[in-house]
Amino acid sequence: MGKLATFFEGFWPFVARIILRNRVWWIAGLVLLTAFFVSQWKHVKFSNEETSVLPTDHPEIIKYTQFTDVFGAEDNAILIAVEGRDLFTANSFNAWNRLSKQLEAAPEIVSVVSLENIEEIVRTGNQLEAQAFNPREALSDENAKSKLYHLFERLPFYENLIYDPNSRAIRTIAFMDPDVVNTKVRSEFILNEFKSLVENFERVSGADAKISGMPYIKTRNAETLKKEMILFVIGALLVTALIFFFFFRSYRATFISMVVVLIGVSWSFGIIGLLGFEITILTALIPPLIIVIGIPNCIFLINKYQQEVKKHGNQARSLIRVISKVGNATLMTNLTTASGFATFIILSSSLLREFGIVASINIIGIFILRSEEHSL
Structure with a gap:
């Protein structure tokens, strides 16, 4: 544990310096990566099926399949x-x-x-x-x-x-x-x-x-899902933006943080398209989930940054100190959250497994975005 702590003590300042010295390249990399994920949006599709949370080998699903094999499905x-x-x-x-x-x-x-x-x-x-x-x-x-x-x-x-x-x-x-x-x-x-x-x-x-009838109900449910997903994203953005602004009274900080979470949302759709998954009732929750996870950490990091700036006024040194002091905490927080969602991956249900994969990847992605935002 002592060696690990010593490693991270030097690791975060090193990361901060690398980003600060090569910020143009990092920004270019983020733009290219975001453009790549946006290009994957064309593969994003809404599910046309009523996907069951139960796995295909569940006794009730087996009974239902046997019934429909004999009597047909209406x-x-x-x-x-x-x-x-x-x-x-x-x-x-x-x-x-x-x-x-x-x-x-x-x-x-x-x-x-x-x-x-x-x-x-x-x-x-x-x-x-x-x-x-x-x-x-x-x-x-x-x-x-x-x-x-x-x-x-x-x-x-x-x-x-x-x-x-x-x-x-x-x-x-x-x-x-x-x-x-x-x-x-x-x-x-x-x-x-x-x-x-x-x-x-x-x-x-x-x-x-x-x-x-099921065709009509499925179609109406899919349309409702589309509308409510957009509503949830807009609602989450507005609420978190207001909370953020009330904390810092800064349009600039609020705008930058909103840009970060919007990039995270664009990544989430891109990852869904890249992996060939469909938007279901669960994966539709990922964009607002990324927003509500991303904004609190932005508040935490910016608050620490402002405290450091007040002490000595050196922005570059403040950024390095903030990342050095809170890097481990935010990393472990996000790893813990991502690991919690990743537990769904071991389940037999494809609906929960896809949700776990996309959610865990995007939580790590929003952590990387936040870290780079405060360094750049």
Whole structure:
């Protein structure tokens, strides 16, 4: 321990002098490294899947996989529902059927179950035949009502599938192509074409359509994640900037520290892209995490620097002394924090493992950035 302490006593002043003497090269290196990480942003993608925290070999995941192997997975169904009375006019009834046809024509949809294409069994003489429930458009409001009442009262086979017997809600079920359910194509379809079709139906009919189903929920969750990640980053920057300014009353110090954490945030996205990871509900927390970890250490280092400057007024000597005095403490603090997040790496869950890798790398990265900032 004595030898290690002696080593670090000389190590930090040496590092400070190297940085001070070659500050132009260090700044150039930081710019190039930041530019490299920014170039990796093009590989950053938001996850299109609902990633489980449980590992693939967990007993519950194994049971679920066995179940879906036997019975299949219905995670590609989108449900649209309206109240039955909203379709009591010929205009809204026909608009509902047109919506089903438009969805069925979309290449992302493989099949649709709706009023427009269901069949009923009718007796013709001594034979039973399947006939289309809705062979033509409703010609009048009374015609639309009679079709719906016929569905409610004479076709119990479609109960809880096409209609709800209690609320009299009418449903359309659109099944997406399983090959695109967990891809970017799903999000583009839901947010653009599907949303436009439903809004057009609501505008024509005056009905309030309710939408559910895993493809729709996944897309909405992904969009919410994007918006909230930006909100968290902006919020973390504003709060920490205000706290920093209240401590030092210095626009310059606040601006420099904000630049440092913004570079750290850009590195975090670059590392995610470089490693080929996707932004999930956990990795989306890393940018604000870097901000709230980086700013307190900036406060600590700048406070020590100002104390040293007041003693003798020599900025270069103050920088060397600050790094010499607090280098070990800040290094161990950040190593401890990074090690805590790095424990996730040993877990079987890919979601937690990716979070641990990116978080631990970025915590060490923000430590290096802070050290260079106060030396430069």
